[in-house]
C-alpha cells in the first residue's frame with residue numbers, strides 16, 4: 001500500500017541511490033570527494049567546486065523539521081488524508097533539504113525544529129525516505 | 138546603460154470571457170483575447186510581427202498549457218519576425234520579458250504576448266484535484282515533491298506559510314485580508330467568478346486544504362485567455378490609447394531553482410526579481426500607486442509585498458492587517474480585479490491586464506479613486522518570479 005497513493009519516481013543513474021538506499025536502511029546523499037560538501041538533488045558534478053568525484057554516501061538519517069503542513073486534500077481519488085508533509089534539513093549539513101512525510105506521530109504534535117529520524121517504506125523498486133520523531137523529541 | 142525595457146510600451150490589451158467552464162475551445166478563447174488586444178491598440182493582424190507565450194503548448198498538461206505559438210501563427214496567418222513559447226523562463230512574465238528583449242533588440246515591432254488556461258474544463262474532464270497523474274515522475278523538479286503526496290502548489294506554498302507563521306508570528310487572521318480584499322474588489326468586477334461577500338468568519342471556518350492554507354487561500358481554476366501587445370515605444374505614440382511605459386523589469390533567479398532547497402523558506406525568487414527591478418529605476422516603493430501581485434496562494438502575495446519592499450521582511454502580516462492599506466481606497470490598492478482568488482486563475486496576465494486598466498483610468502466601478510500613474514505587477518512563486526514596473530507617460 002502506497003503511503004499516500006502518490007506517484008513513484010522514475011529511477012535514473014543519478015537518483016537511484018537516493019530512492020533505493022532504504023533497501024539497506026541507508027539514506028544516500030551525494031558527496032564530493034574533493035571539497036567534501038554534499039549536494040541534493042543529485043548531480044554528476046559538484047555544484048560547489050565542479051569536481052566530478054561525487055558519489056552517494058550514507059548519512060545518519062537524523063534531521064530537523066524546517067517546515068511542515070498537514071495535507072487534507074485528496075489530490076488523487078485513493079489518497080488517504082490527512083497526512084503530514086515536511087521539509088527536513090539534515091543534521092550533517094542543514095542546507096540539504098528533503099521533502100518528506102512525518103509518520104508515527106499525531107499531526108498536532110509536529111513542530112518546526114523537531115528532531116526526526118529517517119525510516120523507509122518500500123513500494124515496488126522504491127524505498128521512500130520518511131521521517132518520524134526521535135524518541136523524546 | 139540604457140535598459141531595453143525603456144524602449145518598449147504596452148499599446149493594447151484584450152481578454153476573453155473568464156468561465157468555469159467555457160463553452161468555447163481554448164484556441165477560440167485565445168483568438169478572442171488576441172483580436173481584442175489588436176483592436177484595442179488600433180492595429181491590424183498584419184501589424185503583428187512578434188508572438189510569445191508562457192508556458193507554451195503542453196500536451197502533457199492541456200489545462201495549464203493548451204495553446205502554443207504555432208496554433209496562433211497558423212490560425213491567424215501571422216507573419217512573424219520573432220516568436221517564443223516555453224516554460225523554462227522566469228514565471229508567467231517570462232513571455233513578456235522575451236517580447237521586451239525582442240523589441241529592444243530590433244527583432245520585432247509589435248509583439249502579442251498571450252497566456253491561456255483551460256483548467257476548469259480539464260479538471261471537470263479528469264475529476265482530479267491535481268494535474269499530476271499517477272504515472273511515474275521523471276527526474277526533474279517535481280520528483281522531489283510528488284512521491285511524498287505533495288502534489289499541489291498549495292502544499293509547497295503551505296510549507297512557506299507555516300515557516301512564516303513560525304518565524305514572524307503571522308496569523309490566519311492577518312492572511313485572511315488577502316482573500317477578503319480580493320472578494321471586495323471582485324464584487325465590483327462583472328467578470329469575476331466569485332462576487333458574493335466573504336467574511337472573516339467564513340474564512341476562519343473554511344475547510345483546510347494544507348495547513349495553514351484553507352480553501353479561500355487557493356485560487357480558482359478557470360478557462361480564459363489574456364493578450365497584451367508590447368510595442369516599440371517609437372511606434373506606440375499614434376495608436377488608439379496613450380502608451381503605458383515599462384519603467385523597469387525583474388527576471389532574476391539567484392537562489393536555488395527548487396521549491397524546497399532555498400536557504401530561507403520565507404524567501405523566494407521574487408526577492409531576486411524585485412531587487413533587479415529596483416536596480417533599473419530611480420523609483421522607489423513609495424512611488425507606486427497600485428500593486429497587482431500573484432495570489433495563486435495567499436502567502437505568495439504576502440511574500441511579494443515583502444520582496445518588493447512595500448514592507449520589511451516578515452512584516453507583511455502587520456502590513457495587511459485590517460485590510461485598509463491594501464483596499465481600493467488605501468495607500469496601496471492591491472489586486473483590484475479580485476485577483477486569481479476571486480476573479481479567477483487566468484494565471485499572471487490578469488494582473489497585467491488590470492494594471493493597464495487602472496493606469497488608463499478605465500477600470501469601471503473598481504477604478505482606484507486617486508490618480509494612478511504607476512503600477513507594479515509581479516507573478517510567480519517559489520523558484521519562479523518576474524515583475525514589472527509600469528507607468529503612464
Ligand SMILES: [Zn+2]
Pocket residue numbers: 032033034035036037046047048049050051
Ligand atoms: Zn566539491
